[in-house]
Amino acid sequence: MHKQDIPKEQPQNTINRRSFLKTSAAAGTGLIFAPAILKQARANDSNDLNIALLGAGAQGQVLMNATLKIPGIRFKAVCDIWTDYNQTRAYRLLKKYGHDLNAYEDYKDMLANEKDLDAVIIATPDFWHAPHAVACMDAGINVYCEKEMSNTLEGARQIVRAAKRTGKLVQIGHQRRSNPRYIYCKEKLLNEAKVLGRITTINGQWNRAVQPDLGWPEKYAISTSNLKKYGFSNMLQYRNWRWYKGLGGGPIVDLGSHQIDIYNWFLDAVPKSVMASGGTDYYDKATHEWYDTVLVTFEYETAEGPVRAFYQTITTNSSQGYYENFMGDQGTLQISESAARGGVYREQSAPPWDKWVDSGILKAPVENAAQPKPGVVLDVRETVAPPKHELPVVFNDPYHKPHLENFFNSIRGKEKLNCPVEVGYETAVTVLKVNEAVKAGRRINYNPEEFKI
Numbered sequence: 001m002h003k004q005d006i007p008k009e010q011p012q013n014t015i016n017r018r019s020f021l022k023t024s025a026a027a028g029t030g031l032i033f034a035p036a037i038l039k040q041a042r043a044n045d046s047n048d049l050n051i052a053l054l055g056a057g058a059q060g061q062v063l064m065n066a067t068l069k070i071p072g073i074r075f076k077a078v079c080d081i082w083t084d085y086n087q088t089r090a091y092r093l094l095k096k097y098g099h100d101l102n103a104y105e106d107y108k109d110m111l112a113n114e115k116d117l118d119a120v121i122i123a124t125p126d127f128w129h130a131p132h133a134v135a136c137m138d139a140g141i142n143v144y145c146e147k148e149m150s151n152t153l154e155g156a157r158q159i160v161r162a163a164k165r166t167g168k169l170v171q172i173g174h175q176r177r178s179n180p181r182y183i184y185c186k187e188k189l190l191n192e193a194k195v196l197g198r199i200t201t202i203n204g205q206w207n208r209a210v211q212p213d214l215g216w217p218e219k220y221a222i223s224t225s226n227l228k229k230y231g232f233s234n235m236l237q238y239r240n241w242r243w244y245k246g247l248g249g250g251p252i253v254d255l256g257s258h259q260i261d262i263y264n265w266f267l268d269a270v271p272k273s274v275m276a277s278g279g280t281d282y283y284d285k286a287t288h289e290w291y292d293t294v295l296v297t298f299e300y301e302t303a304e305g306p307v308r309a310f311y312q313t314i315t316t317n318s319s320q321g322y323y324e325n326f327m328g329d330q331g332t333l334q335i336s337e338s339a340a341r342g343g344v345y346r347e348q349s350a351p352p353w354d355k356w357v358d359s360g361i362l363k364a365p366v367e368n369a370a371q372p373k374p375g376v377v378l379d380v381r382e383t384v385a386p387p388k389h390e391l392p393v394v395f396n397d398p399y400h401k402p403h404l405e406n407f408f409n410s411i412r413g414k415e416k417l418n419c420p421v422e423v424g425y426e427t428a429v430t431v432l433k434v435n436e437a438v439k440a441g442r443r444i445n446y447n448p449e450e451f452k453i
């Protein structure tokens, strides 16, 4: 496949080839379509969408598998620089599922040849998100872009600007925003019933056990010259890109951004300052340039008052896994993407929650769950643990499926994006500043203007 240049930047209302063909056909019938009517006409043609997967690694394959469970989606292309391995694996699987698609190493070739794409799912390493997303939008294609939007604020800004310039839809991959359990907590428990009272404190964590560096089958190693062409120095760095400055952001960005995004969402606020302690305490600094341990405190000023929010990510011990804990003067909400974890706990001093149980917003508390086990002596200084109300929403689908569905349905004009660029950008600003705060070793204030573009 020969190389061609990426299509040149198009002004917002420029008509691309597909729209042009449709407009010409319409003109033949004597009709002149305004862009909005044209969009509507396209949506009515068929609900099926043509998509490509750009980056078919671990997460690309998770997204591909989730998409395969969604009707009306046709994979037309897969693009990945690990041609003999990830690309081949994804290509073969999609073929097996009956998709008629092409495979590419270079995204520029894909954009030059695939003229019928409605959307691209981008799951390449973070430092590639901005060039990939911007090029796709300039080619007239809607984008699902994995978090972190970019490893730099400048990259994130480029994505926001391109979305505004092209009018294309961009969903950022903070998939909890479409998770029914999270939506229920936000809309029913926090907004409607306000069961937590005034939220004063948050803590959350993602604790992971020690993990060796990611390896690769020697016979499928990518040549050094090809790695360099795509911004990597060698196979070790290519496979473990998240630990390297200039490529990823380390665990606080990789893992923390999902959960810190929930802090902002549930508080309807962005923080005013951040303090953080972190370092590469355990692993080899040569291969783990970003911090393996980060403990961070955000300070928020919300409509109800100040909130202090703690978050930690460690990579040497998996104790208690990952969750977010929202604590108010009347109760606690624990929530996690892991379906096994989650519950609501009423403070003993809070008014009873019977009316919320009667109305079905809350489940009845689990009987005796809070009672100390027989023989356990309760210290007078301890308070009895409050009874647990299980979350009433059960969600057993692949975690990313509702977020992808929301993206596809937004392209069809049936829904609004749950995590558009502006939201992803606020989270990127919030999270990327943590690494700055670790380096600075002092409290850093956010300028409210920083969150806007």
Ligand SMILES: NC(=O)c1ccc[n+]([C@@H]2O[C@H](COP(=O)([O-])OP(=O)(O)OC[C@H]3O[C@@H](n4cnc5c(N)ncnc54)[C@H](O)[C@@H]3O)[C@@H](O)[C@H]2O)c1
Pocket: 054, 055, 056, 057, 058, 059, 060, 079, 080, 081, 082, 086, 087, 105, 106, 107, 122, 123, 124, 125, 126, 128, 146, 147, 148, 173, 174, 175, 230, 238, 239, 254
């Ligand atoms: N939302 C989530 O829950 C979640 C979970 C994991 C990862 N992610 C995100 O997904 C993205 C990918 O992470 P991963 O774990 O799959 O990484 P990975 O290293 O397993 O996969 C990245 C893939 O991109 C390919 N690639 C690299 N540069 C490319 C280029 N220029 N053009 C085409 N292909 C290229 C690689 O060959 C590889 O197959 C990251 O942004 C990560 O933060 C999100």
